[in-house]
Amino acid sequence: MEKYIVTAPHYHELPPRPPESPRAGPLFLPPIPLPPITFGWPTQLGAFVVTATRTPQPPEQVAVAVRIFDATALRSGPTATLDGALRSLPAFSLFRRSDSLTANPTAQGVSLRGLGPSGASRSLVLLDGVPLNDPFGGWVAWTGVPREGLARAEIVSGGGAAAWGNASLGGVVQLFTAPARTELAVIRSGNPPVVTGVKDAGMLDISAIAGDFSTRSVEVVAAQPAGNGIVQILGRDFSTDGFSLVAPERRGSIDVAAWSRHRWLEGRWRTPVAENLEATFTARTFEEFRGNGTPYQRNGSREKFLSASLAGQPSATFAWNAVAYAQDQSFASTFSSVNATRTAETPASDQFAVPATAFGAAWTGAWKNAGDARTSAGGDFRFVRGETREHFTLANGAFTRLRVAGGAQAVGGLFAVHERPVATGLRLTLGARLDDWRETDGHRRESDLATDTASRDDHYADRDGIEFSPSAGLVWQANKAWRVRAAAQQAFRRPTLNELYRPFRQGTTVVETNPDLRTERVTTGELGVERSFFREPSPPPNLGPHDTWKAGAPVKFLTLGASAFWNDLRDAVGNVTLARGPGTFPLFGTLPAGGIGRQRLNLDRTRVQGLEFSATWQVSRSLSLDAAALFNDAIVRRASVAPALVGNQVAQVPRHSASLGATWRAPGGVTFTPRIRWIGRQFEDDENTLVLGEAVVADLGASRPLTKQLELFLTVENLGNARVETGRSADGVVNTGTPRLILGGLRGSW
Numbered sequence: 001m002e003k004y005i006v007t008a009p010h011y012h013e014l015p016p017r018p019p020e021s022p023r024a025g026p027l028f029l030p031p032i033p034l035p036p037i038t039f040g041w042p043t044q045l046g047a048f049v050v051t052a053t054r055t056p057q058p059p060e061q062v063a064v065a066v067r068i069f070d071a072t073a074l075r076s077g078p079t080a081t082l083d084g085a086l087r088s089l090p091a092f093s094l095f096r097r098s099d100s101l102t103a104n105p106t107a108q109g110v111s112l113r114g115l116g117p118s119g120a121s122r123s124l125v126l127l128d129g130v131p132l133n134d135p136f137g138g139w140v141a142w143t144g145v146p147r148e149g150l151a152r153a154e155i156v157s158g159g160g161a162a163a164w165g166n167a168s169l170g171g172v173v174q175l176f177t178a179p180a181r182t183e184l185a186v187i188r189s190g191n192p193p194v195v196t197g198v199k200d201a202g203m204l205d206i207s208a209i210a211g212d213f214s215t216r217s218v219e220v221v222a223a224q225p226a227g228n229g230i231v232q233i234l235g236r237d238f239s240t241d242g243f244s245l246v247a248p249e250r251r252g253s254i255d256v257a258a259w260s261r262h263r264w265l266e267g268r269w270r271t272p273v274a275e276n277l278e279a280t281f282t283a284r285t286f287e288e289f290r291g292n293g294t295p296y297q298r299n300g301s302r303e304k305f306l307s308a309s310l311a312g313q314p315s316a317t318f319a320w321n322a323v324a325y326a327q328d329q330s331f332a333s334t335f336s337s338v339n340a341t342r343t344a345e346t347p348a349s350d351q352f353a354v355p356a357t358a359f360g361a362a363w364t365g366a367w368k369n370a371g372d373a374r375t376s377a378g379g380d381f382r383f384v385r386g387e388t389r390e391h392f393t394l395a396n397g398a399f400t401r402l403r404v405a406g407g408a409q410a411v412g413g414l415f416a417v418h419e420r421p422v423a424t425g426l427r428l429t430l431g432a433r434l435d436d437w438r439e440t441d442g443h444r445r446e447s448d449l450a451t452d453t454a455s456r457d458d459h460y461a462d463r464d465g466i467e468f469s470p471s472a473g474l475v476w477q478a479n480k481a482w483r484v485r486a487a488a489q490q491a492f493r494r495p496t497l498n499e500l501y502r503p504f505r506q507g508t509t510v511v512e513t514n515p516d517l518r519t520e521r522v523t524t525g526e527l528g529v530e531r532s533f534f535r536e537p538s539p540p541p542n543l544g545p546h547d548t549w550k551a552g553a554p555v556k557f558l559t560l561g562a563s564a565f566w567n568d569l570r571d572a573v574g575n576v577t578l579a580r581g582p583g584t585f586p587l588f589g590t591l592p593a594g595g596i597g598r599q600r601l602n603l604d605r606t607r608v609q610g611l612e613f614s615a616t617w618q619v620s621r622s623l624s625l626d627a628a629a630l631f632n633d634a635i636v637r638r639a640s641v642a643p644a645l646v647g648n649q650v651a652q653v654p655r656h657s658a659s660l661g662a663t664w665r666a667p668g669g670v671t672f673t674p675r676i677r678w679i680g681r682q683f684e685d686d687e688n689t690l691v692l693g694e695a696v697v698a699d700l701g702a703s704r705p706l707t708k709q710l711e712l713f714l715t716v717e718n719l720g721n722a723r724v725e726t727g728r729s730a731d732g733v734v735n736t737g738t739p740r741l742i743l744g745g746l747r748g749s750w
Contacts, residue, residue, distance in 0.1 A: 051126075051154040051174040053417045053431070054163045055366040055376040061419065063429055063473025063487040064159030065091070065528060065563055065612065070152050071178060075207075076663075076673050078701035078715050080215065080743060082150075083108070083142040086173070088675055090630035090657040091157050091612060097679065097692070097726045098737055100142040102245060102258045104292055105301055105331070106498075108139045112157045114632040114653040115170035115522070115567055115608050118574075120496045122520070124160070124168040127175045128282075130307060130325050133167055135358040136386035136406070137498035141301060143262045144286040148207045148747070149221040149234045151178035157612075158524050158565055161491030162431030162471035165380070165413045169493040169522050169569075177268070180223035180230045204750045211715075211743030213257070215240040229271025237263040245293040247723070247734040252342025254294050262288035277312040292333075293735075294345050299333035320365040327358040337507050340731070348505050349392040350399060356386030356497075373420035381412035385441075388502045391449070402449050405501040405513070407442035407460070409494065411435055417471075429473040429487075437494055438464040442515055444501055460501075460515045467492045467519065483530045493520045495573050499600055507729065508595035510588045511575050518571045518602045528563035532556050561614040571602040574651075576642050577687055594731045598686075605638035606650060622665040629658035648688045656680035673701035684728045692725040703747075710748045717741040 048056035049066050059066055067089050069077075077085030084099040086092050095109035095118060109121040116122025120138035124131060132140050153175050160172035180203060205221040219236040242257040264286035273279045284305040291298050307325035331354040336345040362380035369375060387406020391399035413435035422428045442460030447453060471489035478484065495517040503513045534554040575598040581591030588597035610632040617625045634650035649655070661675040677697045684690035698720050703713035718724070718740050727735035 049154055049156075050176075051156050051172050052160055052163070053376050053419070053429070054129075054364050054378070054415075055374070055417075057374065057419065060477065060483060061427055061475055063475050063485045064526060065157045065565075066159075067091070067155045067157075068152055069155075071150060074147060074150050074153060075747070076671070076701055076703065076713075078673055078675055078699035079717050080715065080738075080741060081142060082145055082147045083110075083140075084717070085147075086153060086155065088659050088661060088677065089155060090628050090659055090677075092155055092173070093654075093657070095652060096735075097695075097724055101240070101260070101738060102242060104290070104333070105134075105141060105288070105299060106137055106139055106333070108142060110140055110170075110173060111653070112155070112171035112173075113565060113567075113608065113610065113612070113630065114634045114650065115158070115569065118652070120499055120573070121167070122170040122493055123173060124164050124166075124171075125173045125175075128177055129174070129309075129321075129323055129362065131167070131358075131360070131382065132175075134356070134496075135327065135329070135384035136331070136354055136356040136388075136496065138167070138496040141286070141288070141303070143238070143260075143288055144264050144284075144303065145175060146177065146219065146221070146234050146236065146266070148205055148219045149178055151176045158526055158567070159471070159473075159487060159489060161469045161489050162433045163376075163415055163417055165415070165433055165435045165467075165469060165492075166382075166411045166437065167493050169491040169520060177234070178221070180232055180270075205748065207745060207747045209743050209745035212741050213241050213243055215741070215743060217745075226269065227271065229269060232268040232270070233266070234268070235263070235265040242291065243739060245726075245735045246342070247725075247736050250342065250733050252338075254338055254342050254345050256291065256293065256295060258291055258293045260288065260290040262286070273310075276314055277310065280309045280311075282307045282309075294336060294338065296336045296345050296347055297334055299331070301329065301331050303327065303329040317368040318365065320363065322361070322363045324361040325359070329357075330355050335504070335506055342733075347394050347399070348507070349390050351388055351390040351504075353389040354386065355389075356384065358382060358384045369420070371421065373418070375416070375418045377414075377416040379412070379414045381410070383410040384408065384497065386497050387443075388498075392505070400449055401446060401455070403444070403446045403503075405444040405503075407497055407501055408440045409437070409497060410440075411437045411494065413467075425477045425479075427475045427477075429471075429475075431471040431489075433469040435467045435469070435492070436464070437467065438462065439494075439500070442501060444513070444515075458515075465519060467521075481532050481534070483532075485528045485530075486526065488523075488525045491522050491524065495520070495600075499573055508581070508592055509730070510591065510595070510597050512587050512597070512599040514600045517573055517600060520572055520602075521570045523568045524565070525567075526563060526565045528561065530559060530561045532560075533558040557618040559614075559616050561612075563612040565610060565612065567608040569606040569608060571604065572606045572650075573600055574603050574686055575599070576601045576603075576639075576645070577685065578642075596730055601641045603636055603639045603641070603645070605636075606634065607637050608632065608634040608650070608653075624663045625661070627658070627660045629656075631656055642686075645686055648686065649683055651683050651686050651688075654680035654682040654694075668704070670702060670704045673703075675699045675701075679724070690728040690730070692728060693723075695722050695724045696720075697722050697724060709750050710746060713745055713747060715741075715743045717743075 049059050050056050052062050079085050081099045081101050091113050093111045095107050109118050110123045112123045125140045155173050157171045161168045203223045207219045209217040217238040221234050223232045239261045242259040244255050245258050246255045266284040268282045270280045286303040288301045305327050309323040311321040313319040333351045335348045337348050338345045360382040364378035367375045385408040390403050393401040413433050415433035417431035419429045440462045444458045446456040473487040476484045500515050535557050537555050577598050579585040579597030581595030582593045584590045612630050614628045634653040636645045636648050639645045658678045664672045679695045681694045682692050697718050700716045700719050705711050721740040724737035726737045
């Protein structure tokens with residue numbers, strides 16, 4: 001007998017755990033290709049989707065739209081940022097079209113299918129089951145998330161509310177940290193070989209990047225066995241000098257490059273604590289500093305995070321996991337007003353501290369029932385507290401007033417989801433969730449800095465409510481080639497502490513708060529169909545003289561999909577225009593000429609509906625194509641607070657968007673990953689007077705292995721230097737997104 005030690009991920013990615021386990025990660029090991037053996041068509045390992053119901057299930061059994069980005073797709077996406085890689089899916093869009101390379105953290109909101117175009121995401125974003133949405137404002141700090149260290153990302157559009165509750169109104173995005181590699185002890189006693197041992201292995205992955213605008217980044221993922229467990233260290237250090245955000249025709253001497261710096265470090269210790277029971281402890285620290293396009297406007301963020309999780313599988317039919325976490329963070333930002341010629345700026349406010357804390361816990365159980373039925377159930381709880389502390393009203397070169405505003409919010413719920421076949425090829429999913437929410441200690445105090453005399457000292461009544469979120473889905477697998485699915489759900493989102501209590505001023509635009517904002521609720525429906533095409537496998541090109549070929553079953557090479565969706569959104573929170581300067585107004589004070597006064601208000605009825613198309617085509621062993629398109633109609637149907645808005649398009653939602661991408665493994669070992677994105681025209685404002693033009697953006701990625709462990713790669717974002725308008729003010733100043741950006745780097749794996 002011959003004995004081999006191999007490192008599994010160097011051959012192919014391990015499949016996730018079986019459906020009865022709620023954990024993500026490898027469990028069953030595929031056959032290891034040891035020459036010479038009998039060759040067949042490469043095994044298409046079955047993927048599992050965790051996010052839709054909080055427990056793994058095959059994608060073909062999920063009734064809602066799901067897109068999976070594996071580790072290779074996340075790393076090779078021709079973009080500088082993780083969120084930039086995810087927006088290759090048209091259904092995934094970012095507020096104001098800007099990714100985290102330049103966007104202010106408060107504007108890094110996520111919108112799925114146009115349901116949530118604001119800084120406060122209407123979609124829940126998770127990292128390993130823990131919310132990433134900011135406790136105070138709901139935005140997402142994408143720069144604090146690993147990219148090289150991710151195993152995959154799952155995007156569930158229009159689903160998941162019964163499992164996740166608050167903030168998942170538009171859908172759920174979940175990111176999964178890659179587990180450490182596993183070494184297999186293999187004794188070659190036949191075909192396939194016999195696996196005789198499994199153990200965690202030490203590893204080191206390093207990615208180093210440099211390029212335009214003095215952009216530099218180093219990301220490290222390391223693992224080392226420790227006793228019966230393993231310790232992982234992940235970290236990144238990033239900096240860029242950035243570029244000006246204002247379009248050239250209005251750019252002035254006050255406009256400088258929007259630079260940014262961030263770094264984070266994370267430690268994870270995974271260890272068995274008993275038979276069939278494993279614990280994982282995580283600690284993370286993050287800090288970021290940014291310039292926002294003028295000398296005065298800057299912001300900074302800091303975060304500390306701790307979590308502990310347990311995962312157990314006491315039997316073949318039952319598994320469970322639990323997690324508890326704590327988060328402490330702070331944020332600071334400055335804002336200014338710029339004169340018409342853009343040669344000078346005047347400080348408008350200094351948000352010098354936004355402390356926020358979050359505590360949470362969750363438990364999920366999964367039962368595998370007779371007849372291929374599955375049940376998942378559990379509960380979760382999250383408590384957040386935060387407030388803004390800021391100086392405002394400038395006089396004689398100094399701020400004269402202080403504002404402190406904030407509160408606390410707690411949301412907890414119980415859920416259950418049951419799936420079962422009800423007829424041949426027909427599978428039913430039913431889910432329900434009950435949430436209790438409470439808001440306490442709402443306050444807003446404004447005082448004179450010199451005398452500490454309060455001009456305003458508001459304390460808002462505590463509020464609470466109960467929300468019911470049902471869901472239902474059907475999947476009909478007519479045959480191997482056809483799949484039809486239908487789904488419906490109700491979901492809710494409570495406004496964030498930022499929306500409830502913090503007003504702000506940016507330039508000549510003033511946005512007032514509203515502590516009486518109502519809960520957003522949506523009723524969602526979706527119908528989808530997929531058609532797959534199969535072909536007989538062909539022999540691999542380089543068979544050895546002693547190798548034989550076994551064809552195996554037909555393989556899927558083309559999949560076409562189409563979905564129709566409909567959302568009836570009630571009480572959507574929007575920034576509604578109520579006043580225009582010049583003049584003095586009760587709610588906003590004095591507004592100059594061109595100044596705008598807005599308030600956060602609930603719009604009674606908004607309808608978001610449309611069509612989504614997708615195609616994936618494995619043209620050959622070396623070439624694959626993928627395409628997607630979204631046609632979206634987001635209309636205000638009723639707005640008693642501003643009747644003139646009825647019939648308007650929802651701000652920041654393009655009616656059309658599409659993408660086309662490819663992966664080509666060219667001769668010589670070079671892999672090319674080109675991508676083209678089309679973003680349709682959209683409106684900046686609620687009144688539909690400020691237009692952001694359409695844009696076509698081409699990106700290109702290329703990589704080539706230098707050795708078995710080392711890879712050289714190149715990324716060209718916005719290859720044609722297209723103008724991507726990301727903002728337009730009432731006085732005609734246009735902001736633009738990333739120009740042509742060329743980055744190169746090395747990626748090593750040992």
